[in-house]
Amino acid sequence: MNRHLELGLTEETVINMYTHMLQGRKFDERALLLQRMGKVSFHIAGIGQEAAQVGAAFALKMGVDFLLPYYRDNAFVLSAGMSLQDLFLSIFAKSEDPNSGGRQSPGHFSTRRLNIVTGSTPVATQISHAVGFALALRMKQASAVSFVTFGEGSSNQGEFHEACNFAGVFSLPVIMMCENNQYSISTPYQKQIGGGVPIASRAKAYGFKGIRVNGNDIFEVYEAVKAARERAIDNEGATLIEAVTYRCIPHSSSDNDLIYRSKEEVELHSNDDGIKKLKNYMLKNGFWSEEVDKNLHNQINSMINEAVDYAEKARYPNPEDTLLHVYANE
Numbered sequence: 001m002n003r004h005l006e007l008g009l010t011e012e013t014v015i016n017m018y019t020h021m022l023q024g025r026k027f028d029e030r031a032l033l034l035q036r037m038g039k040v041s042f043h044i045a046g047i048g049q050e051a052a053q054v055g056a057a058f059a060l061k062m063g064v065d066f067l068l069p070y071y072r073d074n075a076f077v078l079s080a081g082m083s084l085q086d087l088f089l090s091i092f093a094k095s096e097d098p099n100s101g102g103r104q105s106p107g108h109f110s111t112r113r114l115n116i117v118t119g120s121t122p123v124a125t126q127i128s129h130a131v132g133f134a135l136a137l138r139m140k141q142a143s144a145v146s147f148v149t150f151g152e153g154s155s156n157q158g159e160f161h162e163a164c165n166f167a168g169v170f171s172l173p174v175i176m177m178c179e180n181n182q183y184s185i186s187t188p189y190q191k192q193i194g195g196g197v198p199i200a201s202r203a204k205a206y207g208f209k210g211i212r213v214n215g216n217d218i219f220e221v222y223e224a225v226k227a228a229r230e231r232a233i234d235n236e237g238a239t240l241i242e243a244v245t246y247r248c249i250p251h252s253s254s255d256n257d258l259i260y261r262s263k264e265e266v267e268l269h270s271n272d273d274g275i276k277k278l279k280n281y282m283l284k285n286g287f288w289s290e291e292v293d294k295n296l297h298n299q300i301n302s303m304i305n306e307a308v309d310y311a312e313k314a315r316y317p318n319p320e321d322t323l324l325h326v327y328a329n330e
């Protein structure tokens, strides 16, 4: 019952985790609304994947580890220290966006201050980048890891396999977390993976540990990432974690998922939501109430209103800013 105590987590930390999950959820909900209003052009949400993202973030050492998140990781980057305002500046493509000064498509997270490494748009390329960062950390004998996320569809790219092989050969301090949300745009898991075998089982072929966890259970994810981090720091090499979850929303704001899956299927999985799960856990353990929950919802709603207001009014980049960071300055 007292799972958080077994893991060494205080009630305060658990509430903090829940707060970040809720911030991620509400950011996505508002971003999708703004897209429908024609105020922002595009959004990819992580609704349903918050437990995996926040659980992982809380098990890492912020400011020390290097983070290579993928486009769905809004709750992850919020937990890593990005603000709601930063994320809205990004989707409104304003010059103050810390990720790219409003020049990159949203979801390409990047902030040097938080050790968040920018990624390329071709899926799975970030996994090789993470392995490169792990190699650098090893060469510097740093007590740190690189952490990378990606979807299960992306684990079929050659890039994933090359990165795994390199990490395995050199026993590098990298944690690879696959957020298995059952879909790669419209392609369901059973049409992506031969025999439907777990993604985690692929690690064995490359000589390192693979573990499959319930991605809707924040404690399971936290525990797995924490153990993987300890192994990496102790020179025991890489870990592949498969966090099994479900994409509760269409692939992006440009997708109509009801063409390829039923409403009933989505509803069934939405009942297993990681946010609801954690809220029930806190209620059962007596350190949460419906009233406090309502207050938190109101508080985050106000934060979101303020952040949207700020981002909407902020200025766009100058046209000539397009050339920044492209060519070396003399």
Ligand SMILES: Cc1ncc(C[n+]2csc(CCOP(=O)(O)OP(=O)(O)O)c2C)c(N)n1
Residues within 6 Å of the ligand: 072, 121, 122, 123, 150, 151, 152, 153, 154, 155, 179, 181, 183, 184, 185, 247, 251
């Ligand atoms: C190399 C490459 N091929 C195709 C795409 C287009 N694309 C973007 S996201 C995506 C689906 C990836 O699915 P998955 O890895 O399961 O992640 P999810 O979106 O489900 O989180 C595809 C095919 C791309 N960005 N890069």
Ligand SMILES: [Mg+2]
Residues within 6 Å of the ligand: 151, 152, 153, 179, 180, 181, 182, 183, 184, 185
């Ligand atoms: Mg997927």
